[in-house]
Amino acid sequence: MTRTTFTFEELKRTDHREIRELQQRKFRAFIRYQVWPNHPYYRRLFKEHGIDPYDITQIEDWARYNIPLVRKSDYKDNLREFVLNPSEVDGSPREPADIIRGLMDYTKEVGRDNDYRFIRNNGLRVKLGLGADAAMARLRDFMTYTYSPLQFWLSSGRASGLPSPVFLTRYDHDLLKRNCVKVGQLAIDPWAKKGWEMVSMNLFPYAPHLGWHAVNLGLRQMSKFYVATSAGGAIPTEKLVELAKVFKVNGFAGMPSYMRNRFFRTMATSDYEAPERVVVLLAGEKIYPRVADDIRETLMEKGAREVRVIGGYASSESKFSFAVQCNYEGPYHSVSPLMMSWEFVRFNDDGTYDFVSEGEGGHVVLFHLDGTGTVFEGFLLGDVSSKYELGKCPHCGLDGPFFWDIGRTNDAQAQMEVMGISEKKVKGATVNLSALRTDLLALDAIEELQIEIAKEDMHDPYSMDVLNLYVAPKGPPNGDYTGLIREIQRITKNSTEVTPRVFIMGFEELLERAGGMKFMEVCDVRPRPS
8 A cells, every 4th residue: 555645753764765665656656647647738748748658657757758847937827737637638528437437546556545445336336326326426526525626825926926826626635734734743843752832823924825824734733722823914913922922832933034024023122921942933935044043032032941943845836745944954854755756956058957866956846746636747946955865864863855955936046047037147247146145144233135136227128237235224224334335345246246236224114115024035126128
């Protein structure tokens, strides 16, 4: 029997070789019995490239046959074609008996024995006329559960400007419920072994995005008590801090920019008293060391003796699959390796790509191994990891695939090399804006900043590029910051060969300018030639 997923305890006991063997087995079956017959986009793609799906025996064959990776723009233009649809094939209706037979073959192949017997037994009743109406009704309900979309996420579209829905079925939702709890379990595992119990608070913005809903499902399952909120939406941030104090919350989850710039900043000036041990899960944006350090410092000043800041990683397209750090200095571990595989590729000069070897970094590509609704294979997220590894984690000992230093979609390198959104060259010099932001935030005198690439004449797309830095200092915006501006220009010039224009402004003004709750750390506003 093939596993659908691991429990958290099973995940801790399983080694990376067993995980990879099960991944490849599920991938083969998924391509042959779900994707090929039921996925309009990949069925067409295989036909156009002359690919026999039965020749695809492992994930690495995607590169072997040079199957094009899917980008967000490709998905946006073909939304309906990415949803599994067993009711038709190549534009023609499929017979009900063929639909049922196809799902029965798939459940048998992947070892979902109970589902296989259910479909087979009810199919026989229909065929033999033994309680056929009731059996057909049960099969219809099962098919609805498996394939009919129930809800959708929206990808944020921050980097691409292309927010698009990703559809989930009831089957997907059950996979999500089983997986999301493991993110929190890994985050608190060192303390939970000693009897520590979590009173949690969800501080993700409430929206049709993965973050709030996944955290909500996970925290409800693993918390002693759970405070569900929405990041200053229905309840002001000041009141949220009061709630955290009243209920003695010791576990927080939210987006880095809101947590650091709003919630913990408000906490710092309140009479909040922190519990002895506090865990903070951050996800949805790149986590800069300064952000994590400031959160930890605030909690320690409020009385906490131990603070664990943990990074989580997922996307709307990953649907029910997540990766999470075991601690802030550690790598990201997949907690759902049998439902989706995070893979990493490098691009060659001839337009092809290869999967990276262990110890190398690369661009993040996801492959679904399970699920229905919207399904992706070889989907290029645009994020970059510095290193992919197998074996035991040097921090927690978990044995499996893991990756380090994930960069979000607005990182310069990912945009420049993959997404085609902007070249990220300023005055002819290639600028790593993510690294620059990290260097500047390390200055004690800077509270927050936004990096902007613009044109000297915004009405002329052919005018000179300029690099603008909007800086909120620690202090009043009308002070004398001549020395700080010189230091910012020196650091920027040394690392990018570009001298920036620096604009000093108040903290609240900067937050409003940069997007508020979801802080746009880097933006390219250059007009494009018509």
